Each structure stands twice: as C-alpha cells, then as structure tokens.
Amino acid sequence: MKYKTVIGLEVHVQLLSKTKIFCSCSTAFGKEPNSQTCPSCLGLPGSLPVFNMEVLALSLKAALVLHCRIQKVMRFDRKNYFYPDLPKAYQISQYDMPLAQNGYLEITDDDRLKRIGITRVHLEEDAGKLIHTGAESLVDFNRCGTPLIEIVSEPDINSPDEAYQYLTKLKSILTYLEVSDCNMQEGSLRCDANISLCPVDSAELGAKAEVKNLNSFKAVRDALKYEAGRQKRLLEEGGRVTQETRLWEENKKVTLSMRSKEEAHDYRYFPEPDLPIFEINEEDIETAKRSLPELADERKSRFVEQYSLSDYDAGILTSAKPLADYYEKCLVILAEPKEVANWLAGAVMAELNARNENFSSIKLKPEELVEMIKLVRDGKINSKAAKEVVLPEIIEGGKKTSDILKEKNISQVSDEGEIGKIADEVIRRNEKSVNDFKEGKKNAIMYLVGQVMKGSKGRANPKTVKEILEKRLSE
Amino acid sequence: MDVKYTAELAKIRLNKEQVDKLGSELNDILSFFKNLKEVDTKGVEPLSHVLALKNVFRDDIVKPSLKKADVLKNAPQKDTHYIKVPRVIKG
Ligand SMILES: [Zn+2]
Numbered sequence: 001m002k003y004k005t006v007i008g009l010e011v012h013v014q015l016l017s018k019t020k021i022f023c024s025c026s027t028a029f030g031k032e033p034n035s036q037t038c039p040s041c042l043g044l045p046g047s048l049p050v051f052n053m054e055v056l057a058l059s060l061k062a063a064l065v066l067h068c069r070i071q072k073v074m075r076f077d078r079k080n081y082f083y084p085d086l087p088k089a090y091q092i093s094q095y096d097m098p099l100a101q102n103g104y105l106e107i108t109d110d111d112r113l114k115r116i117g118i119t120r121v122h123l124e125e126d127a128g129k130l131i132h133t134g135a136e137s138l139v140d141f142n143r144c145g146t147p148l149i150e151i152v153s154e155p156d157i158n159s160p161d162e163a164y165q166y167l168t169k170l171k172s173i174l175t176y177l178e179v180s181d182c183n184m185q186e187g188s189l190r191c192d193a194n195i196s197l198c199p200v201d202s203a204e205l206g207a208k209a210e211v212k213n214l215n216s217f218k219a220v221r222d223a224l225k226y227e228a229g230r231q232k233r234l235l236e237e238g239g240r241v242t243q244e245t246r247l248w249e250e251n252k253k254v255t256l257s258m259r260s261k262e263e264a265h266d267y268r269y270f271p272e273p274d275l276p277i278f279e280i281n282e283e284d285i286e287t288a289k290r291s292l293p294e295l296a297d298e299r300k301s302r303f304v305e306q307y308s309l310s311d312y313d314a315g316i317l318t319s320a321k322p323l324a325d326y327y328e329k330c331l332v333i334l335a336e337p338k339e340v341a342n343w344l345a346g347a348v349m350a351e352l353n354a355r356n357e358n359f360s361s362i363k364l365k366p367e368e369l370v371e372m373i374k375l376v377r378d379g380k381i382n383s384k385a386a387k388e389v390v391l392p393e394i395i396e397g398g399k400k401t402s403d404i405l406k407e408k409n410i411s412q413v414s415d416e417g418e419i420g421k422i423a424d425e426v427i428r429r430n431e432k433s434v435n436d437f438k439e440g441k442k443n444a445i446m447y448l449v450g451q452v453m454k455g456s457k458g459r460a461n462p463k464t465v466k467e468i469l470e471k472r473l474s475e
Numbered sequence: 476m477d478v479k480y481t482a483e484l485a486k487i488r489l490n491k492e493q494v495d496k497l498g499s500e501l502n503d504i505l506s507f508f509k510n511l512k513e514v515d516t517k518g519v520e521p522l523s524h525v526l527a528l529k530n531v532f533r534d535d536i537v538k539p540s541l542k543k544a545d546v547l548k549n550a551p552q553k554d555t556h557y558i559k560v561p562r563v564i565k566g
Contacts, residue, residue, distance in 0.1 A: 017535050024538035033556040034547065036540045054535035075523055082486055084560040097523065131557070132564055138557035141546070266484060276528035 003197040003235065005228050006205055007157035009166060009220075012148050013180045014126065014188040015058045021125050021147035022049030022092065022275075029186055033140040041125075041145035043088030048274050051076075055123065055147040056278070058179045059099055060288040062149055063121045065173055065295065068103030073279050076123070076272040081265065084139050085128040095269040097277075098122035099149075105173075107165040116166055117154030124148050143187075155194070155205065160224035167191060167217045172296050176321045184216055191220055196241065197231045206231075207241040211255055213248045223248040227255050299324055307337030316345040322360045329366040334373060343373055347387045351395055363397025371401040381405065381412045385458055414461040416468060422455040423448075423468050437473055445469055 020027055023040035039047035063070055075097040078090040103118035126146040131138040151170070157163050171182040171189065182189040196208035211227055214220045226248075231241050246255040294302070296318045303314035303324075318324045323344070330340045348369065352359060372390050375381045381390065393404045405411055413419060426448055427434055436444035445466065452465045478498045482489045489497065543556070552559035 019535050019537050024533070024536065025540045026537045032543065034558070035543050037546050038538075038540050042541075042546065050531065050533045052535050053532040056532070073523060080484075084563055130563065132562055135562055136552075136559045137561070137563045138554070138559060140557060268484070271524055273525065276526045276531050277524045279529055 001236075002200045003232055004200045004202075005158055005160075005224075006155045006196050006198060006208075007160075007163050007224060008155040008194040009153045009157065009163060010192045010194075011151045011153075011167070011170060012126075012190045013062075013151065013174060013182060015055055015147040015149060016178060016180055017052055017054040017058060017147055019052055019054075020145035021052050021055050021123070023145055025145065027146050029188075031142060033138075033142060036142040037144065041087075042141060049092060049272075051275060051278070052147065056280075056284075057288065057291075058147075059121065059123055059149050060280070060284065061177050061292060062151075062174060062179045063100035063103065064285070064288055065177060065292065066100075066103040066105055066118050066121060066151070068100035068118060068121055070100050070280055070285055071097060072281075073097060073277050074099050074123075075277050076275045077269045078272050079124075079267045079269055081267060083127070084137060085130050085144070087128070087141065087144065091125060091127065092272055092275070093124035093150075093269075094122035099280075105153075105166060105169060107162060107169050109162060109165070114156075114162070116156045116162075119152040119154050121149055121151050124150060155196075160221045160228065163193065163224055164217055164221040167220060171217075172319070176293060176295050178293075178321070190214075193220060193224055195224055195227050195231070197228065197235060206235075207243045209241065209243070209255070210245045211248055212245060212258075213250075215250065219248060219250060222253060223255055226253065230255070296321075296324075303327075307331075307341065309337065309341050313341045313345045316349065317341060320359055322362075326359070326362070326366060330370050333366060334370045336373070336377070339373060339377065340370070343369065347391055348395070351391055355395075362395075364395045365397070368394045368399075368401050375401065375405070379412055379414060379461055379463075382458065382460075382462060385412070409459075411459065412461050413456055413459045414464045416464065419452065419456065419460050419464055419468055420472075422452050422460070423465070423472060426451045426455060427469075427472060434473065445473070 014027075015021075017027060019025060020041055023038050025036045025038050025041055028036070040049055060070065074094065076092050077095040077097075079093045079095070080090045082089050098120045100121040101119065103121070104115045105118060106113050106115055108114070126143050126148050128139055128141040128144040131140070153166065157166060174180045174189075175182050180188055184190070191214050193211045193214065194208045195211065196206040198204060198206040209227060209231070211223050214223055227246070234241055242257075245258045247258055248255050300311075300314045300318040303309050303318060304311060307314075309317070316323075317327050327340065327344055330344065331337060334340060348364070349359070352362065372381075372386050372394065376383050376386050389408050390401060390404050393399050394401055430448060430451065433444045433447050437448070448469050449462060449465050452469065453460055453462060456465075478489070478494050478501065481501075482494075482497075547553045547558060550558040
C-alpha cells in the first residue's frame, strides 16, 4: 500500500521588543541569571500584567505577511499547569480569541508554488529556563514573560523537505520583517512537529506522533524522515501508530517515546481576568500594513530587474536582509551592480563561509570593499591578489584597503619594461612552449602567461603580460 | 463532580473525609449554576470579558528589574545565581 505523509508544524517565535510582553523587564539574551525579573513576571501576589504596545505592532506585521485574517477582538486566556519554569502556575496565552487566523505561506516545491495553510497566530508569554544538573534543576526566570507568537500550520505539509522549506521561508520572512531574529541556538525560534501517515486514497488522517526536542531545521527534517520511516514500517507490519509525544535524539538519530504516565493535559483555559480585551480596528491594520518592508521575494525580483542580476545572484544577495542592505549600501558608493554583486555573492561569501562566520556579524565596511573593487577595476591590483591578500585582511574590519596595498607590496605592475624583462627570461627558459605556440598551438601562451605572473609574484597585470608575450613571440 | 481529579490538578492532597465534605459543597455550588441556566438570554450579546475596559497598553520602555539578591530571597533552595528545585526530568 502507498502512504501519504501528513505534517503540521507548531512554531514559537520570540518577538524583538525591548521589554517583556506584560512587564517592563528587559528581554536581552545572555544576561546574568535571574537579573531581569520583577514582581509581575515572577508572579508575586498583588502584581498585575500590562500589555506591551510594541508586541502588538510586531505580531500584527507577522500575521499580515502570513496573509491571516486579523481578529477584531482578541483576548488573553490562562493556560493552567504546574512546572517550575512557570512561577504563576499558569501561562498567559490565547485560546478561542487569538490575534489572527486563516492565513498561508507559500513555498516552492519542485519549481511549483505550494500554499501551506496557517491555522492561527496567537500571542503568549515564554516560560523561564531550566538547567538540569545532578539531583536538582536550576531555574532562571530571565526568559519568563518574553513575548512569543505561536504559528500553527494546517496539516498541508507532505514531506520532511517541505517542512524544511516552510521553516526556511518562515525564518526569511520574519527576519526580513525584523519581528524576530529566529535564532534556533538561542531559542528565539522553536519548532514541534506533528506527523502521521495514511493510505494515499484515504481522506482520514492516521494517528499522529508529536515530535519535540528539535534544535535545528536540519534536525526537524532528519527527525521527520526517521519518523515517517518508522510509522511506515509499523503500518506495513500490520501494527498501529500510537498517538504520543516522541523526543528526537540528535546523537542516535532516532525518536523515542516520552513514555510519560501523565494523563492527557487538562489546561482549564479561562479568560485572563487581569487583562482587558483588545480591539484591533481597520486603522491599526492599515498602519501595520504601511510599516511592512519589502520582503525577500519582492526584493529579489527588483534586483533582477533594476540591477540586471542573474536569478542566482539575486537569490543569494536577498537571502538575508543584512546582506541585501549591505549590497545596496555598496551601490550608493559605486554604481556597478554586477561587479559588486560578483564580489559580494562570490569572494566575500566564500571568505565568510571559510571562516564559519555569518553575514549578519560582518565587520568589513562597505566603503573598504568598494575601495578594493575600484582598485581591481582600475587595474591597480589584480583580482587574484584582491581575493587572496586584501580581502582576508579587510574582512576582519579595522584595516584600510589602501594600507594593505602599501604593506603587502601587491600593487599591480603594468609597466612594460618591468614585465618585458620577466617575459624575456620566461621565453628563454621555455623553448618547448614557445615552439608549440609558433607551430600554431595558441593555447600554449597561457602557460607562459602563468610563468610571467609567477615571476612577478602575482603582481603583473595579466592582460599586459599576454599582450607583451604575443608581441615578442610574433617578432 | 470528580473531587479527586480536581484536587490532583490543583496539586492538593485530600483525605477521605475532606473528599466527601468538598464533594457535597461543590455540588451545591454547581447547582446554583442550574438557576443561571434558567434565565432567558435571548437577544443578549455574549460577554467576552468581565472587565468594562479595553485596549490598555504600556510603551516598550525598559525599567529597572529587581536585584538578584531580592529575587532569590524567598526561594527555599538556591545558589548564587539560581533558584533550585528537585530535578524535574528523568535521565
Ligand atoms: Zn518583569
């Protein structure tokens, strides 16, 4: 029997507000444990939550870009459960009156656009962080009360690769919006996945497993691949899939049942009495719409059209907002879209990859990169020297292109006399190549050009070298 | 009314006597709701919240948090940085 894979994703994203969702504590990451708390986020008696206006603005942007219908009235509800990372013993979340519903996200599947439905986008507060050591668990409440949106997809995803694409697209959109930095290592994006299998021609969904402990997009894809395989084997052997929560074990590359004896959760949601309802009117929605920036897809099309870039280069340059912004900053200084694109998408990205660095933390100033590109264009240095000597120095930030030029003695030599001397020497020593060339093997000259370049320690202008050699060999 | 289940959710331990007493009290309370159900609510808009307020916001401006020493003061178990609780996951 053939089976169809059905996947739904629940993604939690931290919003980039300066303060927490219901109190004025800072949301900064990586601070001393328990240094960013107050009576409200610690759940001390007598304290009251007050909703952060910026959180509404950020979440509205996200919901609009996900094509959701914004609710006219939203309400917060209490989700009740006991856990040491939740000091109030309830989480302020949204239940039946969430921020937004019925949206979608488009992914590209084999060059075909596919729409993945978004069931809902709702607001909630994050819990604290637990560190498990020996016989104890340590609690840090700094994260407690950090604003989150939960984005729930419809079960429209039909393969682990589509799930990977959905997450990549979602991250691209949310980082472009500057709504979240979506950093999975720091926990600002977290994902749980539901997966079930059913016969291709069946309309009924099979029993699903919820997979947790997914720490990267790759882990999501790997875990779903494993889980699809496991469920298929079970069904083919005539077994049944148990509806349960399973944890992904990154080291062993398997999912394991949590085997918890806990009965089904009973969260007893009820309206949060400490917060009023929130009405979102047309004007709020229009304001949010006007504040939406150009997103990756639009920007890519514009780059192709406005700067005559290839689809491929435009795709790389718009893959992250900081990179696209950087590119356009360079163009303000040097209006050579193709040349700048080649350097940025090529050598600069390669150098960063080699250093295992992310573009968002680049220290190289657009001014210095442009300076280097100009020097290459004007024939002052050759591109090899730029790539191998100048770029690795200026990419660390702090150093000026012009200083490195003096320091490393790599100014390009275009002087015919100096190159001529090296060329004569090369011609004398490479009789065979010279004869080959004279007998009509025109490619033989490239070897001689290479030798002259080597003789000049890479400083000669290759174009001049070729001209001089051709002149001398035809004499 | 399942008193034991409710007590379990609220993490309180009850003896047999208390279960019986609370059971009958809670049943009395629940029966009051039956009276409410008899009220004719035709044409009455559903209420989404008991507060008459709406749209109460604050600006996104950081204010000083509590000192760590004060935060940890009430914790029965702690070290210099953290509140300590009995280990909550196995393994
Ligand atoms: Zn606080």
